[in-house]
Amino acid sequence: MVFAIVAGMLPFTGAAQAHGTIINPMSRAYQCWKTWGSQHMNPAMQQQDPMCWRAFQANPDTMWNWMSQLRDGLGGQYQARTPDGQLCSNALSRNDSVNQPGAWKTTTVSRNLTVQLYDQASHGADYFQVYVTKQGFNPSTQKLGWGNLDLITTTGRYAPAQNISFNVSLPARSGNHILFVLWRASHLDQTYMWCSDINVT
Known part of the structure; x- marks a missing residue:
């Protein structure tokens, strides 16, 4: 129990780890942390949420540090420096569990939705790029991979918040898809990428 409490506090223990993620529709690591972080030893997870269970088995740090899925110095070369099959982890090997296909929990959305970022450190954004998987893709x-995605929008700048x-x-679109969001933070050449599983109705 003590370990769970301490581990759950790790994302908030310093500026180096104070970043953010998409909280609606929830990114994969955030959904696992939000649902199971306080009960990550619960054997029910294996049956009720098998992808989160696999992710916790592979590396619990992926969930404890759901705020820290970033890479520095990409210089805008996102596709060239992020191989197919590694988009959901932002090509971070420690987070490879979120790249794995399977029965991830989905957020039900309509075709018009609001995407929400939580950024504890208030970096602001140069822009967000939002993609969705093509019809027929099966998460x-x-x-x-990049070829599975259609770019929906590139936003403008956002002030720190x-x-x-x-x-x-x-x-x-209809049915299960991946919403892929790329965040270029304003304070440094720092790029975040996440996958959120959605059910479009």
Whole structure:
């Protein structure tokens, strides 16, 4: 129990780890942390949420540090420096569990939705790029590659704030998809990438 409390506090223990993630629709690591962080030893997770269970088995730090999925110095070369199959982890090997296809929990959305970022350190954004998987992509069986995505929008700048939200209109889609969001933070050449599992109705 003590370990769970201490580990759960890790994302908040210093500026180096104070970053952010997409909280709606929830990114994969955040969803696992939000749902199971306080009960990560609960055997029910294996049956109720098998992808989170696998992720916790592979590396619990992926969930404890859901705020810290960033890379420095990409210089805008996102596709060239992020291989297919590694988009959901932002090509960070420690977070490879979130690249794995399977029955990830989904957030039900309409074609018009609001994307919400929580950024504890209030970095602001040069921009966000938002993509959605093409119709026919199956997140249960396929790893995500750039060729599976359609770019929906590139936003403008956002001033530093802990909570940033923006509206997105999906093209014609139905069923389970991945919403892929790239955040270029304003304070440094620092890029974040996440996958959020959605069910478009």
